[in-house]
Amino acid sequence: MKFEHGVYLVTEPSGDLAAIVANAVAGGVDLVQVRDKGASTGALIEIVQDLRRRVAVPIVVNDDLDAAQHAAGVHVGVDDLPPSKARRVLGPSAIVGWSVNDPGQLDEVEEMRACDYVAASPVWATHTKPDHQPPLGLEGIRAIAGRTDLPVVAIGGIDVARAAGAVAAGADAVAVVTAITRADDPRRAVADLVEAVREGRGRR
Ligand SMILES: Cc1ncc(COP(=O)(O)OP(=O)(O)O)c(N)n1
Numbered sequence: 001m002k003f004e005h006g007v008y009l010v011t012e013p014s015g016d017l018a019a020i021v022a023n024a025v026a027g028g029v030d031l032v033q034v035r036d037k038g039a040s041t042g043a044l045i046e047i048v049q050d051l052r053r054r055v056a057v058p059i060v061v062n063d064d065l066d067a068a069q070h071a072a073g074v075h076v077g078v079d080d081l082p083p084s085k086a087r088r089v090l091g092p093s094a095i096v097g098w099s100v101n102d103p104g105q106l107d108e109v110e111e112m113r114a115c116d117y118v119a120a121s122p123v124w125a126t127h128t129k130p131d132h133q134p135p136l137g138l139e140g141i142r143a144i145a146g147r148t149d150l151p152v153v154a155i156g157g158i159d160v161a162r163a164a165g166a167v168a169a170g171a172d173a174v175a176v177v178t179a180i181t182r183a184d185d186p187r188r189a190v191a192d193l194v195e196a197v198r199e200g201r202g203r204r
Pocket residue numbers: 010033035062063075076077078079080097099119121129153155175
C-alpha cells in the first residue's frame with residue numbers, strides 16, 4: 001500500500017457521509033475506511049457500493065470480513081479476526097491493515113506478512129473510540145516504525161497541528177476521523193493535512 005499524500009480517512013456514522021467522502025477525496029485522501037460499529041453487514045455493503053460509485057480511491061471496511069468482500073479490503077484490530085485469516089479469505093490483491101498497540105505484535109511474523117500496513121493505535125487519546133488502548137505517543141510511532149518495513153499509519157487524536165509531528169516520528173500516513181468528518185470544509189481540512197504530512201516528511 002502506497003500512501004502518496006499520506007492521509008487516510010476513517011468514517012463515522014454521522015453527517016452526510018457521501019458528501020464528506022467525496023470532498024475528502026477531492027482534497028487528497030489516499031484511502032477510505034468505512035467504520036460504523038453499529039451497522040449490519042448488509043448496511044456496510046450498501047455504503048461501500050454507494051461510495052465506490054462516487055470515488056476512485058480504494059475503500060476498506062472496518063472489522064467485517066463479509067462486507068470487506070465487496071470492498072478493496074479490511075482493517076482489523078487485536079479483538080478482530082487475525083490479518084492472516086483476512087488475507088486467506090480476501091486474496092492477495094486485497095488491502096489488509098492491522099492495529100498495533102503492543103510492539104510485541106510486530107514479532108508475529110505470519111500476521112505481519114499478511115498486512116499491507118500497520119496502524120499505531122492510538123497515538124493520542126480520542127473520544128471517537130472510547131474503548132481505545134493506552135496512547136502510544138510519538139515514542140510509540142518511533143518504536144513501531146523502527147521495527148517494520150510496512151507502512152505505518154498513525155491514528156488517534158490527529159489533526160493538522162499534530163500530523164507533521166506524527167510523520168516526522170516515522171508515520172507514513174495519518175488516519176483521521178473527526179478532524180475531517182467534523183470540519184466545516186472537509187476538502188480544505190484534507191488539503192491542510194496533506195501539506196502537514198509533506199512538512200513532516202521533510203523533517204525526517
Ligand atoms: C487505520 C485504523 N487504525 C486503527 C483502527 C482501530 O481498529 P480496532 O483496534 O480494531 O478498533 P475499532 O476501529 O474496530 O473500534 C482502525 N479502525 N483504523
